[in-house]
Amino acid sequence: MTYDDIDIGYDVPAAIGDNIADIQTPALIIDLDAFERNVARMKDHAEAMGVRLRPHAKTHKSADVALYQMASGGAVGVCCQKISEAEALVRGGVTDVLIANEVADPKKIDRLAWLAESAHVSVCVDDPTVVAALSEAAALHGVTLDVLVEIDCGARRCGVLPGAPAVELAKAVAAAPNLAFTGIQAYHGSAQHIYDPVERRAAIDKAIGMARETADLLRDAGLEPAIVTGAGTGTHDLEGASGVYNEIQPGSYIFMDADYARVRSTEGNGTIGGFEHALFVLTSIMSKPASGRAICDAGLKAHSIDSGLPTVFERPDLTFASASDEHGKIEDPQDTLTLNDRLRLVPGHCDPTCNLYDWYVCVRNGRVEALWPVTARGKLY
Template sequence: MAAVDTPALVLDLDAMERNLERMAAFARSAGVRLRPHAKMHKSAELARLQLAAGAVGVCVQKPSEAERLAEGGVDDLYLSNEVVSPEKLERVAALAGALAARGGRLALAVDSPLGVARLAAAVAARRAELDVLVEIDVGQGRCGVPVPEGDASAAIALARAVARSPGLRFAGLQAYHGNAQHVRSVEARRAAVAASAERARAARQALEQAGIPVPLVTGAGTGTFAYEAASGVYGELQPGSYLFMDRDYADNERDPAVPRFEHALFVKAEVMSVGPRYAVVDAGHKSHAVDSGAPRVHDPSGRFDLRFETAGDEHGLLWPVGGSPLPALGDAVWLVPGHCDPTVNLHDGYVAVRGGLVEGRVDRLIRVDARGAIT
């Protein structure tokens, strides 16, 4: 491991594979489909591992992410986001046709009549077919058709617009409550999901009463997936971060009834300067995201208790806690990112290791295929 230059994005394969199997086993036991969010790892190789473990496909958020993963052999993709640009929708339609030609499929979320009309035009021009899910706002307050007090009239109208558009198939409802993922207490997270699941249930019932079958309700994330699964409303789960388990998710109060996931993603840094009160490492804003706060210092040896403070583009400060000693010049330091998704997007690839962070060996390098895929 000493040969791994710094800063580097390091993936503990042993921990990741345990996380992979725990989530797959949960989905099997709960009787729900698993469609992990690949916007987190942005890697075709890791997506293929998830598919091999039982996932039905993966989610992405941008057409370019879908294109990169499709190039890497991922055939079942759900773009769980709205796309309204005609230029982007041409790419979506082209990708749908390419995937269908090799036995795959592409799905897309919509929340506006304009989005449906433009998508239908793009699909017609390509003579393609596409699965479409109507997104409803179940508490996120971001995208999605409002369903206030069980009023699903807007969702009904949108589903009908999809169903009557040649080349488009109404495939169900997207019902994701992102804000609930990082509610810290178990009780509050469970309550938030109960409210969002009830909105989704009411919307599904309203569509079915209007004569529109709803094949699927999909959503959920790493912080709440067990509650969506238990609701009886959701048939598919979309967690992503469970595979790596960043610091922010680990800060949630843990529910003993939910599978435990381990930290598997680290930024390896090196101590480049030591002062009387703190040490400096070579990992700053360019190597890890800080939107969810600073990384947590992980010490496999158990010798240090250190607090990380970002000190610029290339530097981080390590402050001792409770009388802990400081690491020495040249020592390796392991950082657990606050938010894995944007951290991954800063790197070209993962250094994948087996046997632990200290005594382990480099197994292989894994590409971040969709790095910078934001269009």
């Protein structure tokens, strides 16, 4: 074999059937047993609450994961954040996508309407000028777009104000050719990561109140919101049990990350929903230069530290102390680590971490069972 023979695939981190020890590091690995348990748990939660489950695919960006969520995890479809992300998943076989976000750029609006020729596509709006552009593009492509009005229910990000402004926008949607007013997007992103359950419930109670008020006003105006959707992993049980929301959009529950492990459950006595860590960055010790210190090969390009540093799975004696571009510094006070030892890091934040990789290496019983491409990696548009 010459060097050129490995042109294709030389950076695939493992082959199906490999032992875990043969995976090249750093690699993004899924513990399939834990992942499947997480998927089943959220399916059960949603069924028990009687709400639709539309998981957010921004977490995983994977057609394989999305199709598994729809086939086995009770999902009616998925959410995406960007049109290019939705395109990638539809190409991968996903048939129902809500862009749980605004699309304002004319080229992207055209792509959105175009995509609706191939799949059920819905989208959020918070601006009347976009309503006209969406309507025009939908007409051009001969489709009808389902449109939800996004309200700002506390995150101070996108969204019109709840109540009358939302009703005004819904009226514009309902009046626009080739658009169907479908309901309300009411997602409180920052509340997902409030660690304290009492404070978290207080934030979501306010969001529920705003969604309820808006839904009632819409009904008074003759605009039934068929869908009231929102919630994430951190608050899925609150919106889900509210009687106001009839759809939830959790994403991280399939993987869980180090930050979500700090979010106490609503009852205050465990992790949210009973979800467990199923996603890891597999890393190797590449230098053991001094007592108490080991250096691993997973730095800022291997996991995102925006929500804190990773933890070392099942190794409470070790601390991931700092990251540089391609190195992680591990405090190893008992000097247990030696060169080429491997550790599983639980990333601080799973969504931007997954976006760094081309492949999920899916493992079970110590072996590589599957390689799933990160279908929509880098799809930012």
